[in-house]
Amino acid sequence: MLNKGAITLKSRLLLAPMAGITDLPFRLITRSLGCEFAFLEMISARSIVHQSGKTGRMLNSCEEDSPLGAQLLGHEPESLLEAMDKVLPRGFDILDLNAACPVDKVVKKGKGSSLLKDPKKLQTLLAAMVKHADLPVTVKIRAGWGSTSVNACEVARHAEDAGISGLTLHGRTREQGYSGRVDYNIIRQVKEAVSIPVIASGDALSPQLIKKMFDETGCDAVAIARGSLGNPWIFRDTMAYLEKGVIPERPGPDELTDTMLRHLNLSCDFYGEKRGVILFRKLFAWYVKGLHEVRQLKDLAFKAETRQEMQDLMESVRSYTYSHHEGYYEGFALTC
Numbered sequence: 001m002l003n004k005g006a007i008t009l010k011s012r013l014l015l016a017p018m019a020g021i022t023d024l025p026f027r028l029i030t031r032s033l034g035c036e037f038a039f040l041e042m043i044s045a046r047s048i049v050h051q052s053g054k055t056g057r058m059l060n061s062c063e064e065d066s067p068l069g070a071q072l073l074g075h076e077p078e079s080l081l082e083a084m085d086k087v088l089p090r091g092f093d094i095l096d097l098n099a100a101c102p103v104d105k106v107v108k109k110g111k112g113s114s115l116l117k118d119p120k121k122l123q124t125l126l127a128a129m130v131k132h133a134d135l136p137v138t139v140k141i142r143a144g145w146g147s148t149s150v151n152a153c154e155v156a157r158h159a160e161d162a163g164i165s166g167l168t169l170h171g172r173t174r175e176q177g178y179s180g181r182v183d184y185n186i187i188r189q190v191k192e193a194v195s196i197p198v199i200a201s202g203d204a205l206s207p208q209l210i211k212k213m214f215d216e217t218g219c220d221a222v223a224i225a226r227g228s229l230g231n232p233w234i235f236r237d238t239m240a241y242l243e244k245g246v247i248p249e250r251p252g253p254d255e256l257t258d259t260m261l262r263h264l265n266l267s268c269d270f271y272g273e274k275r276g277v278i279l280f281r282k283l284f285a286w287y288v289k290g291l292h293e294v295r296q297l298k299d300l301a302f303k304a305e306t307r308q309e310m311q312d313l314m315e316s317v318r319s320y321t322y323s324h325h326e327g328y329y330e331g332f333a334l335t336c
């Protein structure tokens with residue numbers, strides 16, 4: 001799919017980077033359900049250079065966690081190149097630069113989507129990274145800074161001139177954050193403006209919406225982000241929908257429980273029991289969304305402190321039923 005060091009994805013679907021979410025346990029679960037390519041969460045180039053313990057763990061991977069992309073957050077060539085020297089020996093398949101993060105404290109320092117404001121500067125930064133790397137370098141961008149400064153085509157052309165191998169476009173502006181609808185037009189325009197592969201991002205929440213993204217933009221692949229929260233089956237479901245037009249049945253409470261148990265164990269093994277359980281609380285709430293009268297169970301999960309307590313709550317999910325009989329994705333599909 002990507003030029004240089006070509007990576008071909010049969011499904012044309014990948015797991016988007018999500019800070020605080022796409023850690024090794026999350027990636028292993030999605031991969032076991034059909035995800036072919038995943039990104040780590042973004043990592044600050046500076047913290048890699050200063051080798052913080054947390055950063056070291058964020059970069060951890062294993063044999064089954066492949067192919068894999070790392071994403072750097074930074075705006076100074078020196079720290080980005082220094083971070084690359086530390087990251088590249090770990091054998092990632094793609095190195096991505098984040099020019100999309102909308103968070104205040106990030107953009108105030110000139111990083112993330114702030115880089116969209118100066119496409120030439122971004123080009124220089126990317127050209128330095130491409131020159132320094134022996135693997136495909138990509139960039140993640142947004143439609144633009146605000147509704148009056150949508151410049152994704154210009155940014156994409158400059159990025160292509162820098163020699164990158166592909167780009168991901170989140171079809172919202174920085175101003176929009178994560179609200180409002182994704183703009184399919186800007187993604188189509190960028191796809192037409194460059195000849196490198198374009199990965200589309202935004203509202204990839206259901207197989208129907210992902211098909212709509214392919215149909216309306218002509219993009220080469222779709223990055224799935226929020227749609228995978230509590231629903232790692234979205235990869236399997238979307239592949240089936242794109243191939244046969246049919247979405248497999250939603251996993252029953254037993255499969256849901258077994259998947260949560262596996263995910264919890266991976267999390268506790270990776271972070272240690274205490275942190276693994278705390279981090280799993282929000283995941284539990286996402287997994288059980290849609291089960292009938294599940295409020296009390298979620299409240300208990302937010303108080304759980306040990307692996308055993310969390311496992312007991314999961315086991316009780318086996319006797320729950322879903323509140324709605326229609327397909328899981330119906331609510332999202334209505335927004336198509």
Ligand SMILES: Cc1cc2nc3c(=O)[nH]c(=O)nc-3n(C[C@H](O)[C@H](O)[C@H](O)COP(=O)(O)O)c2cc1C
Nearest residue numbers: 016017018019041042140170201202203204225226
């Ligand atoms: C909790 C969360 C964390 C995110 N972290 C990152 C990140 O580290 N790097 C990045 O490029 N995008 C990040 N994103 C953006 C997603 O990759 C994606 O582009 C965005 O959510 C739009 O897709 P969606 O509407 O299908 O969720 C994050 C999104 C969410 C919800």
